[in-house]
Amino acid sequence: MIPTIPQSRSFRILYGGYVALFFLYLALPLTVVAVFAFNDSQFPSLPWEGFTWNWFFGAERPQIGVFHERGILRSVGTSAFVALCVAVMSVCVGTTNAFLFNRYEFRGKGFLYVLMLLPLVIPGIVLGISVLVFSSTLANGVWDMAQIDIQALRPGLLLVILGQFSFITTIATLVISARLQKFDRTLEEAALNLGADRLTAVRTITLPFLAPAMIGAVVVAFLMSFENFNTTLMLVGSDAPLTIAMFDRLKEGSTPLLNAVSLLLMLGSSLLALMLILFQKRG
Amino acid sequence: MRSQSRITFYLLLTPLVLWLGLLIIIPHIDMLLISLRERISFGVYETSLAQYEKALTEPLYLRTFWRTAVMSVLATALTLLIAFPVSYYIAKMAKGRLQQVLFLLCLIPFYVSELVRTFGWMILLRETGLVSNLLQWMGLVDRPVEMLYTDATMMVGLVYTSMLFMVVPLVTTLESLDDSVIEAGYDLGGSGLSVLREIIIPHAMPGIVSGCIVVFMLSLGNYLTPTMLGGKDSLWFTEMIYNQFIVRSNWELGAAFGFMLLVLSSVIVWGMLWLTGRTLKETMG
Numbered sequence: 001m002i003p004t005i006p007q008s009r010s011f012r013i014l015y016g017g018y019v020a021l022f023f024l025y026l027a028l029p030l031t032v033v034a035v036f037a038f039n040d041s042q043f044p045s046l047p048w049e050g051f052t053w054n055w056f057f058g059a060e061r062p063q064i065g066v067f068h069e070r071g072i073l074r075s076v077g078t079s080a081f082v083a084l085c086v087a088v089m090s091v092c093v094g095t096t097n098a099f100l101f102n103r104y105e106f107r108g109k110g111f112l113y114v115l116m117l118l119p120l121v122i123p124g125i126v127l128g129i130s131v132l133v134f135s136s137t138l139a140n141g142v143w144d145m146a147q148i149d150i151q152a153l154r155p156g157l158l159l160v161i162l163g164q165f166s167f168i169t170t171i172a173t174l175v176i177s178a179r180l181q182k183f184d185r186t187l188e189e190a191a192l193n194l195g196a197d198r199l200t201a202v203r204t205i206t207l208p209f210l211a212p213a214m215i216g217a218v219v220v221a222f223l224m225s226f227e228n229f230n231t232t233l234m235l236v237g238s239d240a241p242l243t244i245a246m247f248d249r250l251k252e253g254s255t256p257l258l259n260a261v262s263l264l265l266m267l268g269s270s271l272l273a274l275m276l277i278l279f280q281k282r283g
Numbered sequence: 284m285r286s287q288s289r290i291t292f293y294l295l296l297t298p299l300v301l302w303l304g305l306l307i308i309i310p311h312i313d314m315l316l317i318s319l320r321e322r323i324s325f326g327v328y329e330t331s332l333a334q335y336e337k338a339l340t341e342p343l344y345l346r347t348f349w350r351t352a353v354m355s356v357l358a359t360a361l362t363l364l365i366a367f368p369v370s371y372y373i374a375k376m377a378k379g380r381l382q383q384v385l386f387l388l389c390l391i392p393f394y395v396s397e398l399v400r401t402f403g404w405m406i407l408l409r410e411t412g413l414v415s416n417l418l419q420w421m422g423l424v425d426r427p428v429e430m431l432y433t434d435a436t437m438m439v440g441l442v443y444t445s446m447l448f449m450v451v452p453l454v455t456t457l458e459s460l461d462d463s464v465i466e467a468g469y470d471l472g473g474s475g476l477s478v479l480r481e482i483i484i485p486h487a488m489p490g491i492v493s494g495c496i497v498v499f500m501l502s503l504g505n506y507l508t509p510t511m512l513g514g515k516d517s518l519w520f521t522e523m524i525y526n527q528f529i530v531r532s533n534w535e536l537g538a539a540f541g542f543m544l545l546v547l548s549s550v551i552v553w554g555m556l557w558l559t560g561r562t563l564k565e566t567m568g
Contacts (some may be wrong), residue, residue: 030401
């Protein structure tokens with residue numbers, strides 16, 4: 001509150017009430033999802049049938065818990081694999097992009113920069129179909145020419161990874177560029193004066209400076225990939241990542257199993273996010 | 284450039300060009316080409332505008348297209364209206380620890396998947412859901428009420444999903460506004476409303492624009508919320524794209540739809556940038 005500005009008591013109460021209401025709106029859906037993960041019933045709705053851990057640890061029908069549900073566990077594995085690939089790839093390309101835009105002046109730089117930003121303003125589903133269409137054009141072309149069917153170009157994990165990579169790289173580039181701009185170039189020059197070659201200087205001085213941003217970008221990219229739905233939906237093959245597997249179940253009708261998975265997801269991603277915030281405060 | 288530096292330059296340029304070329308530019312050109320062809324018979328195609336003609340003459344397609352656009356604009360406006368006072372509160376009224384905690388509380392749902400958030404609204408609003416039970420318990424209604432599958436519910440979901448992308452840029456720009464400037468506004472005789480209009484909103488404009496662009500994009504491209512909360516008649520354009528591609532395997536029409544969505548989003552984003560005299564680089568980068 002800016003102390004010198006007079007505000008009537010009723011206005012302050014009204015304003016405070018509005019903000020409180022907003023946070024209630026923000027928290028309500030997530031709380032409900034979490035609470036119903038413990039309801040001893042077939043449906044995630046009232047009446048409350050009592051508390052149970054079965055939706056996590058239950059091993060028998062009808063209450064098979066998350067940790068005994070093979071389909072869900074497999075899709076978590078798939079998601080983690082995809083997210084890891086996307087995170088590593090996008091941070092690598094993001095780092096080279098950051099160096100390129102920070103260190104070099106060349107013709108068409110501004111144009112390339114805007115092009116680099118574009119994936120942020122293309123709807124995810126359009127990114128998905130364009131990758132789908134192009135990869136199948138490629139696959140058909142190869143088939144027509146050599147009668148070889150490249151399975152990797154058909155909907156499946158490779159396409160999911162590429163599709164997510166196509167826009168998450170932009171975010172990684174922005175995160176890493178922001179830190180690189182704060183870097184003091186004289187430090188690198190000092191290393192060169194002390195006899196290091198350029199690569200050694202970058203490796204021992206610049207990259208350690210960038211490390212917090214790169215780790216931050218890995219975490220952000222991992223989370224974004226793990227939760228991506230729109231792009232993945234268009235490119236998914238037989239191995240469904242978690243969001244798609246949950247969506248398929250949700251269409252058939254939900255059980256508190258989905259609440260349990262959701263609660264674990266919330267805990268996992270909040271934990272990662274908190275770690276990221278604490279880590280960046282230190283760095 | 285020295286020769287070594289030149290090699291490094293090309294080494295750094297290659298990943299960027301490969302990424303943008305192979306995953307963004309060529310795929311979109313390919314999508315455009317597919318949308319421009321018409322199937323004559325098995326395996327025989329001809330270039331034509333037939334898909335676009337179909338999309339623009341079939342009332343259902345056209346209606347869904349405009350409906351998606353209008354609802355997304357509406358969702359963006361609503362999100363801005365709801366988020367602005369809250370962001371101002373976090374940036375200017377709350378101090379110290381409370382400020383940090385409130386901002387963090389805003390961020391946490393951002394890390395939770397959209398599916399989970401939509402699922403939460405389904406549990407709240409369905410016929411056997413919490414709100415329906417609460418209303419019955421309070422005696423306001425005498426039988427279960429179904430609140431899902433209406434436009435209002437869909438709007439609640441859309442606003443909810445993208446709220447954080449509005450709050451974060453708003454808080455950031457509002458924080459950079461010096462308190463003394465606001466005080467000066469009051470000292471010069473401004474009322475709350477005129478200070479808001481003449482000082483606070485102009486200062487927050489960059490945050491407003493980038494927030495609006497992101498929220499609009501997210502609403503326009505949203506698939507989950509309209510499908511899960513909007514029910515059978517939700518008629519969202521992404522849903523039609525999905526149906527053409529995956530359900531009917533009519534890639535030509537699907538690609539045309541995709542291209543129309545892309546054009547629509549570009550026009551509105553560029554329009555917003557043009558109106559406010561900003562560039563994409565300033566807003567996103």
